Amino acid sequence: MSSAAVKYARDNQPRFLEELKDFLRIPSISTEEEHRDDVRKAAKFVADELHRIGFQNVEIIETKGHPLVYGDWLHAEGKPTALCYAHYDVQPAEPLDEWVSPPFEPTERNQNIYARGAVDDKGQLWMQMKAFESLFQANHGKLPINVKVICEGEEEVGGEAIEEYVHTQPEKLKSDFALVSDTELFAPDLPTLCVGLRGLVYTEIEAQGAATDLHSGIYGGAAPNPLFALIEIISKLKNAQGKILIPGFYDDVKKPSAAELKAWKSLPFDEEEYRKKEVGSNVLTGEDKYSVLYRTWARPTLEVHGMPGGYVAPGAKTVIPAKASAKVSMRLVPDQNPDDILKKYTDFVNSLTPKGISVKIKVHSKGPAIVVGTKNKFVKASTDAMHEVFGKDTVYIRSGGSIPIVAQFANDLKIPSVMMGFGLPDDNLHAPNEKFHIPNFYRGTESIVRFFEILGT
Amino acid sequence: MSSAAVKYARDNQPRFLEELKDFLRIPSISTEEEHRDDVRKAAKFVADELHRIGFQNVEIIETKGHPLVYGDWLHAEGKPTALCYAHYDVQPAEPLDEWVSPPFEPTERNQNIYARGAVDDKGQLWMQMKAFESLFQANHGKLPINVKVICEGEEEVGGEAIEEYVHTQPEKLKSDFALVSDTELFAPDLPTLCVGLRGLVYTEIEAQGAATDLHSGIYGGAAPNPLFALIEIISKLKNAQGKILIPGFYDDVKKPSAAELKAWKSLPFDEEEYRKKEVGSNVLTGEDKYSVLYRTWARPTLEVHGMPGGYVAPGAKTVIPAKASAKVSMRLVPDQNPDDILKKYTDFVNSLTPKGISVKIKVHSKGPAIVVGTKNKFVKASTDAMHEVFGKDTVYIRSGGSIPIVAQFANDLKIPSVMMGFGLPDDNLHAPNEKFHIPNFYRGTESIVRFFEILGT
Numbered sequence: 001m002s003s004a005a006v007k008y009a010r011d012n013q014p015r016f017l018e019e020l021k022d023f024l025r026i027p028s029i030s031t032e033e034e035h036r037d038d039v040r041k042a043a044k045f046v047a048d049e050l051h052r053i054g055f056q057n058v059e060i061i062e063t064k065g066h067p068l069v070y071g072d073w074l075h076a077e078g079k080p081t082a083l084c085y086a087h088y089d090v091q092p093a094e095p096l097d098e099w100v101s102p103p104f105e106p107t108e109r110n111q112n113i114y115a116r117g118a119v120d121d122k123g124q125l126w127m128q129m130k131a132f133e134s135l136f137q138a139n140h141g142k143l144p145i146n147v148k149v150i151c152e153g154e155e156e157v158g159g160e161a162i163e164e165y166v167h168t169q170p171e172k173l174k175s176d177f178a179l180v181s182d183t184e185l186f187a188p189d190l191p192t193l194c195v196g197l198r199g200l201v202y203t204e205i206e207a208q209g210a211a212t213d214l215h216s217g218i219y220g221g222a223a224p225n226p227l228f229a230l231i232e233i234i235s236k237l238k239n240a241q242g243k244i245l246i247p248g249f250y251d252d253v254k255k256p257s258a259a260e261l262k263a264w265k266s267l268p269f270d271e272e273e274y275r276k277k278e279v280g281s282n283v284l285t286g287e288d289k290y291s292v293l294y295r296t297w298a299r300p301t302l303e304v305h306g307m308p309g310g311y312v313a314p315g316a317k318t319v320i321p322a323k324a325s326a327k328v329s330m331r332l333v334p335d336q337n338p339d340d341i342l343k344k345y346t347d348f349v350n351s352l353t354p355k356g357i358s359v360k361i362k363v364h365s366k367g368p369a370i371v372v373g374t375k376n377k378f379v380k381a382s383t384d385a386m387h388e389v390f391g392k393d394t395v396y397i398r399s400g401g402s403i404p405i406v407a408q409f410a411n412d413l414k415i416p417s418v419m420m421g422f423g424l425p426d427d428n429l430h431a432p433n434e435k436f437h438i439p440n441f442y443r444g445t446e447s448i449v450r451f452f453e454i455l456g457t
Numbered sequence: 458m459s460s461a462a463v464k465y466a467r468d469n470q471p472r473f474l475e476e477l478k479d480f481l482r483i484p485s486i487s488t489e490e491e492h493r494d495d496v497r498k499a500a501k502f503v504a505d506e507l508h509r510i511g512f513q514n515v516e517i518i519e520t521k522g523h524p525l526v527y528g529d530w531l532h533a534e535g536k537p538t539a540l541c542y543a544h545y546d547v548q549p550a551e552p553l554d555e556w557v558s559p560p561f562e563p564t565e566r567n568q569n570i571y572a573r574g575a576v577d578d579k580g581q582l583w584m585q586m587k588a589f590e591s592l593f594q595a596n597h598g599k600l601p602i603n604v605k606v607i608c609e610g611e612e613e614v615g616g617e618a619i620e621e622y623v624h625t626q627p628e629k630l631k632s633d634f635a636l637v638s639d640t641e642l643f644a645p646d647l648p649t650l651c652v653g654l655r656g657l658v659y660t661e662i663e664a665q666g667a668a669t670d671l672h673s674g675i676y677g678g679a680a681p682n683p684l685f686a687l688i689e690i691i692s693k694l695k696n697a698q699g700k701i702l703i704p705g706f707y708d709d710v711k712k713p714s715a716a717e718l719k720a721w722k723s724l725p726f727d728e729e730e731y732r733k734k735e736v737g738s739n740v741l742t743g744e745d746k747y748s749v750l751y752r753t754w755a756r757p758t759l760e761v762h763g764m765p766g767g768y769v770a771p772g773a774k775t776v777i778p779a780k781a782s783a784k785v786s787m788r789l790v791p792d793q794n795p796d797d798i799l800k801k802y803t804d805f806v807n808s809l810t811p812k813g814i815s816v817k818i819k820v821h822s823k824g825p826a827i828v829v830g831t832k833n834k835f836v837k838a839s840t841d842a843m844h845e846v847f848g849k850d851t852v853y854i855r856s857g858g859s860i861p862i863v864a865q866f867a868n869d870l871k872i873p874s875v876m877m878g879f880g881l882p883d884d885n886l887h888a889p890n891e892k893f894h895i896p897n898f899y900r901g902t903e904s905i906v907r908f909f910e911i912l913g914t
Contacts, residue, residue, distance in 0.1 A: 092770065092774060094768070213887065222749050304684045327769075356739060400678065431671060
């Protein structure tokens with residue numbers, strides 16, 4: 001079934017895409033201090049657009065970190081209220097030399113748009129905006145349901161500001177459900193709703209040995225080496241089979257339901273294809289008694305992301321560094337509690353720390369896993385909307401990633417989240433050559449239009 | 458006993474120091490491509506000075522890497538010939554924010570001159586130059602012995618060019634002994650000759666997992682992580698007690714003689730003072746059944762210097778890197794063979810490499826340990842010269858560092874090296890705030906003057 005708003009969205013596709021490109025040109029890297037102004041520029045870009053298309057009470061909300069953007073339209077009396085979330089910040093673009101086209105010069109190739117943030121999450125944020133615009137335009141300045149929009153600029157760096165805001169402003173954000181656009185389709189033409197996310201505890205272990213960097217010839221054999229200490233510690237956190245060795249780590253892990261496991265088995269997933277095309281490694285690793293989907297969606301993991309310290313430029317320097325650190329994160333599953341896991345992890349790291357070394361654990365981010373029920377009317381409406389747009393039944397999946405805000409919407413606002421996302425598994429999130437498949441940008445826009453129209457009838 | 462040359466050296470101390478400052482201002486960092494021209498500038502600085510003070514046949518010798526500088530004066534008929542070696546390249550200055558004064562703006566504080574290269578090795582190179590100048594000036598343009606000078610600009614980066622040059626030009630460099638100025642005094646006022654050096658094998662293990670960087674949420678649990686693989690590998694190379702676990706690693710280790718061990722025990726060494734003031738850690742580490750001097754001078758070690766790869770900037774990035782590497786070096790002692798050790802290390806690393814990961818081992822440098830006898834006339838003359846200048850008996854020590862050229866002088870030129878160096882244990886070699894104690898710069902100059910005068914009588 002089509003509608004005037006869907007027609008409007010189709011007629012304006014080329015403009016929508018050009019606007020998205022302008023948005024993608026802003027290098028809003030939230031983790032890098034030198035891009036602070038760019039993050040703010042992206043916030044203003046969103047606020048201006050909200051205002052232009054018809055939202056009211058648009059504001060850029062100052063925080064301790066990067067700003068939030070809010071806007072609402074609340075005149076659909078008797079209709080439900082949606083809280084629409086997306087983020088306008090992006091990951092760093094390194095390693096730059098692996099990008100085919102520059103990360104902040106959006107480039108079209110093979111029906112994809114390549115840029116940092118194309119799919120995570122500026123493209124999906126813009127998909128929401130263009131759905132709202134289409135609905136306003138086709139309905140004489142009205143929306144079929146009430147809508148509150150809240151966008152953040154710190155998703156890639158822990159999301160502290162929105163965490164505090166949601167926690168302290170539950171009345172202002174009060175809604176019936178959240179629409180979160182930051183996930184992906186299971187396969188290119190398969191309408192998908194994400195109903196589960198892993199949690200995350202992201203830490204940095206900071207180790208100190210000697211008071212200053214020392215020459216490894218002169219002092220090697222007597223001076224503590226914090227890099228080697230980190231290696232000793234981290235090597236004992238996980239074994240070669242992918243099992244995490246922190247005492248009590250698996251105590252609260254809850255298995256997915258039998259029905260869910262059965263449904264996953266029927267998904268179109270080819271492990272060999274995944275290994276070759278997505279991962280590109282000669283084998284897959286991890287706990288091999290679980291399927292790949294099981295272990296990436298519903299098993300906890302531990303990874304090391306980088307080890308700053310010592311000499312990392314090309315060539316050789318014979319230094320025993322005074323300090324080094326390791327970025328170590330854990331993905332959590334239901335019902336692991338992030339605070340409990342952090343405590344167990346911290347205790348274990350401390351117990352493993354060799355003599356001569358002192359460690360401090362810094363927490364970059366922390367959030368629980370979440371599973372959303374599939375029976376409520378919002379999931380139902382979004383399922384129907386995608387069925388119309390794609391002409392196929394929707395599949396329910398989980399994601400191994402973490403969207404802490406979804407857990408917080410559940411806890412603080414007591415609302416379910418509809419995670420309707422239109423990325424693809426090979427979109428290179430957080431990696432060079434991130435892309436968004438352009439037809440999905442359009443289908444996502446139409447799906448949100450129809451979702452709200454169905455809810456408004 | 459003083460001499461006209463010693464008087465000249467004393468009268469010109471302030472100028473010698475100002476010239477050294479000019480030399481130190483050149484950031485001749487051999488390991489960094491962007492400083493290639495600075496390294497050449499430092500070579501020219503040395504060549505110009507050799508020419509100015511009276512050397513003949515001065516040349517800048519082109520190589521595949523950084524140039525060598527040569528000059529000679531060979532008119533002391535019937536007298537011995539010295540081959541004088543020092544290097545004009547320096548280590549990188551990072552971490553820059555820990556320098557009290559900038560690394561390439563030489564600054565005097567507390568009778569020290571602070572700068573990268575102050576003691577390693579530009580200050581000691583300049584000490585040789587000023588000894589030569591004083592001898593030329595006091596002896597009507599003549600030197601008391603024959604002198605060949607060879608300086609290199611790749612010592613901090615493996616020394617390939619001089620290795621090849623010494624190997625292919627033994628006739629040109631033919632001498633009776635080498636004077637190598639790149640070591641230190643055991644204590645501030647204690648005349649010291651270094652008679653042993655550890656060898657070095659410096660490698661980089663390059664590991665590759667997936668084809669591209671991956672999001673740790675989406676792929677964590679299935680994708681190989683090369684950083685974690687390196688951690689697994691390196692954790693098994695050495696145990697917590699400092700014992701290296703590579704099979705056969707200790708096979709050829711030769712103990713120091715009983716006399717040497719006894720002499721080391723009588724050196725003025727306070728382990729607690731060393732721990733507090735030099736290392737600045739709460740304990741010393743390593744093989745505690747050996748004394749600190751034994752294990753830093755005559756026991757092999759293995760260290761990790763840096764692990765490039767993944768995300769190392771401030772903040773968090775949830776990436777599973779496609780590639781990572783680790784800079785790992787081993788210090789060797791007599792009679793370990795570097796090629797044999799490299800083979801054992803490579804085989805062991807390969808055997809430890811987990812599935813899903815491929816590793817390549819790059820060798821940055823490689824040289825054996827060396828021990829010089831103390832009975833020859835050159836060591837005798839240098840001992841006497843230092844006795845005069847310091848008014849004390851000379852002690853014989855080893856150094857844990859590596860000067861591969863000393864081994865090569867022994868092997869290719871069949872000559873002993875007199876390692877007469879005037880650094881101090883707290884000079885912060887390879888670390889922030891490197892310094893050279895100014896009185897030692899002057900005493901070093903005078904010691905070389907007297908050394909050559911004694912040999913020339």
